[in-house]
Amino acid sequence: MNQVEPSIKRSCALFTTCSNEISSRTKAMHIQECKAYSSGDYLSQGFGSSTHDSFGQRLPLHQQMRICKSEAATKKVDAIYRGKLSNWCFQVADHCQIDHETVGIAISYLDRFLSTKLGNPALQCRKTFQLATMTSLYMAVKIFEHEVIEPSEFALISRGVCTEKDITDMEMNILFALGW
Structure with a gap:
């Protein structure tokens, strides 16, 4: 014993x-996860306008108006509109047989992007917000799904809201803003 x-x-x-x-x-x-993947409450914060770049410099007028052409598109994003686009992501997921967890990841990317200075213009213009949402979904699908949906297919799904180039350009903005 x-x-x-x-x-x-x-x-x-x-x-x-x-x-x-x-x-x-x-x-x-x-602690690392909370710091790296947190997003602020961007819907209740008073972010700057889409007339300036991420460094505070005023954009040329043609760039300011490139995406936000109609009055309806220039309405600011609110929680209701965010919810509508989140639901749209789930509808696309169901149609394209994308896992709903991938949609959750896409929304996380979107929220974190919108909490950065580079995401400010998307809060001022609904078309830019739509583009950021589609691009976030595209990125999550590209990383987490077995079959990739090409940017050209997302452009078709958008029904003319954006082009393949718009999606790839926004992808670079999101990647830069998230520090990837």
Whole structure:
């Protein structure tokens, strides 16, 4: 019995050390995740207008109006409109047999992008917001789905809202804004 006790004590000490290490690593991972993947409440914040670039410089008029041509398109984005486009993403997912988890990831990309300075113009113009939403879905599908849907197919799905080039340009903006 005396020989068993030291081995039990060693096992308990080893278990406690492993348990503490696991707990410590889990806490560290949680802190990193909260910092890296958090998004602000961009819908309630007063972001700047789409007339300026991410460095605060005024854009030329033709660039300001490139996407936001109609009065309806220049309405600011609100929670109701965000919800409509989120639902649209799920409808596209059902039609294209995309996993709903991929849509959740896309919305996370979108929220994080919109919380950055580069995302500000999309909050001022619904067409730009639509483009950012479609592009976020495209990016998530490209990363997490077995079959990729090409930007040209997303342009067709958009029914004329955007082109393939618009999607690839927005993808670069989102990647840059998210620091990828």
